[in-house]
Amino acid sequence: MPGVTDLALLGWTPDRVAELPGGTGPARVARVDRGLLTVLDGGGEQRVPATSAVQAGTGPAVGDWVALRDGRAVAVLPRRTAFTRVLAGRTSGEQVVAANLDLVLVVEALAGEARLRRVERYLTVAWGSGARPLVVLTKADLCDDVAAGVAEVAESAPGVEVLAVSSVTGEGLDAVRARVGAGWTAALVGPSGAGKSSLVNALAGRAVAATREIRAADGRGRHTTTARELHLLPGGGLLVDTPGMRELGLVDDAGLEAAYADVEELAAGCRFRDCAHRTEPGCAVAAAIDDGRLDPARYTAWRKLQAEAYRQELRADARARAADHARVRALHRAQRARPARTR
Template identity: 70%
Template sequence: MTDLSELGWTLGRAAELPAGSVPARVSRVDRGRLSVLTAEGESRVHPAAALYDESGLSGPAVGDWVAVRGELAVAVLTRTSAFVRTGAGRTSAAQVIAANLDTVLVVDSLSADARLRRVERYLAVAWSSGATPVVVLTKADLCDDVAAAAEQVREDAFGVDVLPVSSVTGAGLDAVRDLLPPGRTGAMVGPSGVGKSSLVNALAGGTIAEIGGIRASDGRGRHTTTARELHLLPGGGLLVDTPGMRELALYDDGEGVDTAYADVALLAADCRFRDCQHRTEPGCAVASAIDGGRLDPARYSAWRKLQAEAHRQLLRVDARARAAEKARMRSFHRAIREQPNRLR
């Protein structure tokens, strides 16, 4: 028997359970079946077809609590958080990477120069999840100046803890374990080759994830983790290991972007004009900060890029937003036509 609180269960969820069902936490999703953890142990169940819709958001994901009746998952209980991206390829459908998270561990490696723009993108999605993001910098044993490398990331990761660790020497692992006390759930996200599998093995105290290397041809990591999976750690915490992501497209309306780039967003709020484009307008606080060396122009460009990406995604998935955008464009063109000095 397993105490469900060890799996993150809270009594508030009990009211959602359909009659005749029991709660279970999804630990893996593959081949149209769910591996679930219940008070009785682990089992495999089929998800009901009614759980899915076109958005991609409603179907069960790793970390979800589901109501199980016999060998069928009949309902997905309300999520407290979810790490969501737009599905890979030309689509507007969502892909829920992991649900009901307390912490999102954004993992990158200290074995090479800091990839700040990549970390920022992951943080933007992590902030949107509703969980607390933390940056974990692996392979500290391969870095000549860990303090300087971590500080470089820390300067861009506003409001986020940055933890350098080594799965080889064990340095920094206790700080990560402290984030996952009994009943708390974290998920590791990041590209291939940054040491996620080594980290989960180090935290688990044994081999539960296959470890790959770096391809000599291009220096990129191999995808050793092939499916998202929820692991119960020795200290009682839970950790979702995820495959490396070649694409991490935003799904939300950009709220997480402004949180990840809080410094830029605050500067933009101080511009003289509310619709400032941060180019040549007078009183632009963003341009002033760039000219004064207080804002990295590359960070500003990344903020604008992610804002534009979030706006495009919103237009794809939100019919009301599309209608508002069409109305805005009609108003703009009408204003152009009605200018008294317009050439005819």
């Protein structure tokens, strides 16, 4: 990655100076490799070890700002935004995919059938991150009716701009570049084969991510990114490429209201405040489904994500209680192990 002498181009703002511990300087995390961080600062790119304090919790993550002292990362600065998911499996553990984002680019391919429910799930997490979401529909050159494909996805993405692009023909790329301005950070998120690596290379103007040939049968490929990495774009913007995610579990319900703003607005119009949207009289949601204003599949997806977020909240609470009990037990064991005082 080319060297950057102006920290503002890396997203640094003067108000962060107060967050730095004494005797340290700031650097942006571009890649994380088992305790070694590739970071960018005013001197360019370097690899530094992270202290145990930095590695604790969910950090560090690509996009984090860290404090450097004597060639080591000694602290992670507070995150302004974070795209976070629940780790795969039956767990309440969380993984920060990318931090300090201005934009989350939700990538889906126009080739093949639209995966509307998947787009809605990604948008829910994107809204919950604190960053602004944007849907990017790739492989426009393989789609017979781009306008119809964009319109279909836009119906499931209220309040979100939807752009169609082709990394082959260049269609739509300038529109994406215009939204990732100098000093802005965007993350590409989406499933394997959606064309994220090809999009990164097209936006960067050089090969920074490996790609594989698409399958002739369905126009889809396999995503070859194996680690999250921050790339500097020619216009000064920053782009985080991420591996395809088999699972994207909700950490909480923070993004549900925005992702399903249309359903939430309908629910607010129900006669009863505690309406379950089943057989209650005066249910505005049921009425919208009956007259075709609301896709029943979208309503079902909303309910499913609500239930998922609630289950995750319960698991997180149980995990916190278990950790607290373990701390108390360890304290008691330590007290019992102390030698008795002599009088």
